[in-house]
Amino acid sequence: MDSTVTGTLALSVFTAVLGSMEFGYNIGVINAPQKIIEKDYNATWMHRYNEPISEGTLTSLWSLSVAIFSIGGMLSSFCVGFVSEWLGRRKAMLINNLLAFIGGTLMGMSKLCRSFEMMILGRFIIGAYCGLASGLTPMYVGEIAPTSLRGALGTLHQLAIVTGILLAQILGLESLLGSDELWPVLMGFTIMPTVLQMSLLPFCPESPRFLYIIRCQEHHAKSGLRRLTGRQDVGDMLAEMKEEKRRMDMERKVSIPELFRSSLYRQPIIISILLQLSQQLSGINAIFYYSTSIFTKAGVQSPVYATVGAGVVNCAFTVVSLFLVERMGRRTLHMLGLAGMCICAIIMTIALALLETVPSMSYISMLAIFGFVAFFEIGPGPIPWFFCSRVVLSRSEAGYFFTFNKSLFDIFRLQDLCGPYVFLIFAALLLFFLIFTFFRVPETQGKTFDQIAANFHHNLGGTMDMDLDMDLDKPSTELDYLGDDSNN
Template structure:
């Protein structure tokens, strides 16, 4: 018979063990295998960013090539409306590809595993890059458009697979810092694309196919390096029940022979999973356990795309802000940084609106406008840029995580597509006051984050999931407070009282 005293003693001992595990994890060093694995994974993020930025610089040259192709086929210049439609399709179909493929992240990552899924996904990038690179030679804008769709499908999968893999292989104490590398690689890819897209480099009439085809370079590099990276130990143990391979992966990633504490954490998570049925996308919304973290994940993704960042073209500053965020995320916490970013963007958007409205009558407002743009982008890279991408991986345990990543990724891509299709029309209607719309949205997301988004810094996946289980019937989660973090701890606290 289990007495209250025994239960209390067990829970107290478990608390001591948790503290010991956290202390051990805090001493975790970045091994060569961990660094290689993270670097290899975020090559997909680099390619994602490259394909976001690569299409903008040579727009006029590519449109001229579309016209030349039309003349070659029909003997007359392309109608203006047709050219506009073809170019809009060339840009928007990238988001459509990402939107559709992001829904497959959960299925593919469970079927193939995280590492093999990234490896197979590179085939899409190779096909898409080849189609775009050869479109001028083949006089086919259809190849260009289809290539953009295929590369968008690649990016949709990469946007889910990369943070999932990095989040699962990273030790708890480094998970936030390593998670920001996904966004850092994205903005670095955008910057590289914009630099190479200059007319003096590859953005010329003859070399723009090379500019688009260069997307296969990180693809080849990632395919060459992935075989040297271990599969996610969490996936191997919790999903595939391969304890031996999971231990081997943990030893390679941590450089430690004794990994029992980490394996114990996975065993507890697997025990919880075995008590649950397989989680589908519909059950994420139906179950009160998952509903709240799912709503949080979706709104965090929307806070990124509906922030107005795509309306501001200024990426030369963003990699440096991302480097700063790399060091801040484990010191200040995810929730704090996200709120700081949202608040800073909201203020910057208001200042930007005022500056643009007074630009004609007050010439020096151009300097205020420029500073507000820099501030807008900098605050984006502090919070809404990187935080949503890896927050989803932290809010869900191993079972529902793939489905949650799929839904969150699709939400991100859908919002991206809507902004891309609608912003120009809204901007023409509202003029400089369009940024007040984004300011209002940013304020809403700031209030939501303050009241609903928990802090996950320093928490294991199991602790985070346990807190949602306990607070699913309540309002705001208290995960950032010194509350018990497992069911046994709650029972133990009751027995003491």
């Protein structure tokens, strides 16, 4: 495809990332009204048993309300590959909205029905929705986007997530929906983007790549390409998909265990894992964990508003990444983000250690927070989401294995054990990921699946060629793509 952004392309991308925004909204919505919801849990317990709920039971119920979202997401994320091929990208997103509608309704009605079970079940179902959405959205956007804009449009997935988090933070303010009476509206608000996406999806074309390569529907694929590009002559793009289909038909489908056993796939899988770990173990959750207390010590009258300010920085620098990703490349931005976060983590550790004796260090801590968030959204925030979809071959069952592993690492709260010194651990991890990215992660900007796969094969026995120095106009051979057993 060329780089023209047609109305149909813009509508399709906007509609798809509504699912990402809902994902972000449901990540952030549970935090602000915690005390109010816990009070309602206690009122429900009193109504049923005529005695106040014990502290241990309340803690368990609340922890379950939070964690079950992650469990639902992790379980459903394993189904992304199957569901997307069975129903198609667009229809899968459409049907997935039923989960969001059911989950939002259960959460919104839980107070009226005096049932914390409805709240917990609703969180599980909305988590299942988010697990599918976090895989379906970047998949669909990546397949309909022009090659020259794939990175920028792929970043919109992360932008929509942080926008959803910010929206949840704002609406969760006590002066808006975070009150005793309105918190069910806050939880049920997730239905709104669902209704909007369901209304717009019928006007969006199915992924031409899916139609041709998976369903062998050349006529419908041509129609979709014409709508997305605004061009009548789409023969060159169809020829590219034909070549990709020919290569994919020659390979057999690979299971997750086989991916780790095969030398042809092992390297890209390891890179995919570590890229996702560089996002999830970067310390961004610990930053938000400490932000309110740091803002309080700094003398901020309403620390919740300062936390919302950190959310604004989150969104702003995601936009910055949107404009930089096609100019600087994915690998460069990822390294820049990791390096900046590492420096900010060290500054944060020093500032927190001296906070009691040097009060002015609280302001340094605030600056470090904003800097840490900014560098996260320049690199580790958006890059792994679409980088891994380019590195791992699209028909592999493990291609979406990592779409929701964020929740897995949210369970382990290192900061509870280490306190502020946890940032030293994150600094060391960030330095490791920076070194790994420099030596082992290739640049995928402007590269096709075939070119990336061929490069991995060429470098199995030696050091990774960082620039993927290859003739982009020359198609990779079957031997390049399938692998030469003599080198494995």
